Amino acid sequence: MNMIKRITAVALAVICIAVLLCACSGEKEYTVTVKDLLGNPYTSGIVVEFMQNGSRAAMQSCNEEGVAKKTLAAGDYDIALKFSGDDVSYYYDDNISVSSGDREVDVILSMLTSGEPFSLFAGGNENDAYYVTAGCTYVELSEGRNYFLFSPTEAGTYEFSVADRADAVIGYYGAPHFVQDVSNAEVVDNKFTVSVTEGMIGSGEGGTSTYVIGLDKNTADSCVIGIERIGDPAWSIEDEPWEIYQKTVEIEAYSLPEGYVLGEFDITKSSDAYNVVFNEADGYYHLDSADGPLVLVRLAEDCDYIACFATMLDRSGVSRYYFDENDEFVKKVSYSECLLEYIECVDEDEGVYPLTEDLKFIIQSRGEYVGWWDSESSGYIFKDANGNIIPDINSDLAWLMMCCYLEK
Numbered sequence: 001m002n003m004i005k006r007i008t009a010v011a012l013a014v015i016c017i018a019v020l021l022c023a024c025s026g027e028k029e030y031t032v033t034v035k036d037l038l039g040n041p042y043t044s045g046i047v048v049e050f051m052q053n054g055s056r057a058a059m060q061s062c063n064e065e066g067v068a069k070k071t072l073a074a075g076d077y078d079i080a081l082k083f084s085g086d087d088v089s090y091y092y093d094d095n096i097s098v099s100s101g102d103r104e105v106d107v108i109l110s111m112l113t114s115g116e117p118f119s120l121f122a123g124g125n126e127n128d129a130y131y132v133t134a135g136c137t138y139v140e141l142s143e144g145r146n147y148f149l150f151s152p153t154e155a156g157t158y159e160f161s162v163a164d165r166a167d168a169v170i171g172y173y174g175a176p177h178f179v180q181d182v183s184n185a186e187v188v189d190n191k192f193t194v195s196v197t198e199g200m201i202g203s204g205e206g207g208t209s210t211y212v213i214g215l216d217k218n219t220a221d222s223c224v225i226g227i228e229r230i231g232d233p234a235w236s237i238e239d240e241p242w243e244i245y246q247k248t249v250e251i252e253a254y255s256l257p258e259g260y261v262l263g264e265f266d267i268t269k270s271s272d273a274y275n276v277v278f279n280e281a282d283g284y285y286h287l288d289s290a291d292g293p294l295v296l297v298r299l300a301e302d303c304d305y306i307a308c309f310a311t312m313l314d315r316s317g318v319s320r321y322y323f324d325e326n327d328e329f330v331k332k333v334s335y336s337e338c339l340l341e342y343i344e345c346v347d348e349d350e351g352v353y354p355l356t357e358d359l360k361f362i363i364q365s366r367g368e369y370v371g372w373w374d375s376e377s378s379g380y381i382f383k384d385a386n387g388n389i390i391p392d393i394n395s396d397l398a399w400l401m402m403c404c405y406l407e408k
């Protein structure tokens with residue numbers, strides 16, 4: 001038993017000596033965490049410098065959590081940051097230090113705007129607008145409303161805020177080509193969110209959507225804009241896949257027969273004025289009977305009331321979204337690909353092709369969806385140059401506005 005006591009006493013003595021030696025060594029571990037006002041760590045190319053009397057005593061790179069730990073001789077150290085790896089400029093409070101009594105400190109880092117400003121026309125004036133990226137960006141504010149542009153690189157739901165709680169008021173003011181006067185998003189607690197779908201991220205020749213952020217100065221001379229991806233984008237019809245309409249018949253190049261001219265449909269007549277009959281033998285529609293005058297569609301030449309399909313395709317494409325009786329989305333169908341095949345086969349001089357079941361369906365489907373012959377719809381096409389509704393249009397015949405027929 002006495003032997004055990006003596007061994008224990010020796011062990012305790014060794015521990016005490018080790019603690020004493022460690023204490024006498026005068027070394028302390030200092031911790032510096034570099035992050036933004038949203039709590040996100042900075043890791044790429046950030047080196048923490050521990051300074052004493054204007055000279056660098058040590059340096060340590062930040063880890064993946066934005067933390068730099070360094071064991072140094074006990075004392076006071078001023079903290080400076082060194083940046084490498086990109087061309088981004090940063091802003092932070094350079095009056096930060098650690099001491100033997102307070103060995104942990106946070107450095108709040110913000111990016112600075114860089115590059116040439118974008119000329120933005122808003123509020124009746126030309127304004128300079130700088131691009132900002134996701135994260136925190138320190139900006140200085142001039143009187144009135146200050147504009148900034150954000151082009152996301154990833155789909156998602158983004159939250160925009162005045163991250164440092166400054167007096168400036170944030171808002172979303174549309175796109176560079178159409179800057180709105182009032183915020184286009186609900187701003188709560190000086191924050192708003194925007195859902196960015198995959199279709200808004202540019203690829204190939206397509207451009208990425210750009211958002212105009214406005215900051216009303218109030219009493220703030222500067223502030224920090226916070227932009228954070230907080231989740232996946234909200235569901236959007238634009239993200240749904242297109243169903244491509246496939247032609248139902250084989251088509252071939254068409255030429256008008258010699259000696260024939262094109263007759264025009266009078267769509268102000270009564271509903272029984274024209275009888276369009278499908279001929280199963282040739283696959284085309286004819287007027288009054290299966291063997292009557294051939295009905296054609298103006299595919300590459302504009303008609304009196306509306307641009308032809310070729311012009312529509314150049315502008316935006318031809319499609320339709322389908323919804324059920326509860327107004328729930330069902331599918332979206334693109335007719336553009338099918339129309340392109342027909343347009344390649346039109347008569348070279350008149351730009352027409354015989355009316356098939358495909359073409360009749362596309363005209364009627366698109367017209368009903370857009371409201372071409374619905375006088376209560378904003379898409380109603382039967383208006384004069386002054387925007388006045390043309391009277392006496394028969395809605396039953398209105399789909400024939402893109403058609404004509406052969407007559408000698």
